[in-house]
Amino acid sequence: MKTEDFASKWAVVMTVSEPSELVLANVAHHLTYGASEIFVYLDTPDAELEAVLAAHPACHVALCDAAYWQVQHGMKKSPARHTRRQTLNADQAAKTTQAAWLLNIDADEFLWCESLFADILTTVPESAGWIKLRPWERRRDAGSADGLFDGRFLGLAVQPSESPLTDGGFTGHVVGKACVRTGRGYALTLHNPRIGPVSDKNIPKSFENDSAFLLHFDGLTPLHWASKLLRRAEKGPEYVRNNYRGKRLRQIYLAAQTCGDPASLAKLQNEVTYILPERAEVLTGEGRLRTLDLQIPQALNTQFSNEVIDLTTQHFDKKIALLLDQLHARVAALGDVWGVGK
Incomplete structure (x- = not known):
């Protein structure tokens, strides 16, 4: 493999306990977007989903049962915190992937780029160990009957939220997620990598490109x-x-x-x-509300053409x-x- 080809190869890892429709949509989207491999760790059993993923040549799937934690991590039982399970699984994927970059996300997060993500990755300086992907959060229009992946996407507000149930207008995380260089021995915590023990909070230098970000569906319905x-x-x-x-x-x-x-x-x-419509008009004028089409049905048809998937x-x-x-x-x-x- 040419060095420049390897430098732009990226893979995705996720630890999931979600309906198969969401997981397959996520996998199909990222494969269609250019991911070379997808690592899916099933936090709960789903034999049908496991079989569909295992049949795809670019997918690696593992069931995180007691045997998995014992054999792969030397643990008597699954770690209690899901974030710990995510980190351990991502660390394992980083050791086996053939890609130069690994994106560690949840099943409800979808990469969006205004250019090829591989091209963006080649612009990251060697001094930066990871690229930070800011979130945009899906919003449904009040009274609408949007589909699972329809709606618009809200950008984070600088000013504090009026509601105690949001932060910058977001119900979910505001930090974003990390696409990390492999081969550097980082601990792949969910929002940023760490050098050495996670508890040291030693975060390597990052890079950011505003044309690449994550679309977060904090609840599809x-x-x-x-x-x-x-x-x-x-x-x-x-x-x-x-x-x-x-x-x-x-x-x-x-x-x-x-x-x-x-x-x-x-x-x-x-x-x-x-x-609400009046609020949507204001946010659109501020550049904080985007209408984007992920084309999930098309991606599913491309990657899993033999499957009938009800969205x-x-x-x-x-x-x-x-x-x-x-x-x-x-x-x-x-x-x-x-x-x-x-």
């Missing part, structure tokens, strides 16, 4: 957003307090408090993730509803332990 919060809440208030801060902590507390009241939970989701919100929410019923029961079984999220 209202039910999906609720399930993300309740999956955290089911671990109990002590775990939540120890692992979350600020807006996400308050979101989890409110979701836990209203999990038995679907109307209140829907009102909470609408409050923080829907956008309707009705089908997706039917899957999520089954999970939500279980989450509601588990969170309710914890009792009245939440109080007010601080």
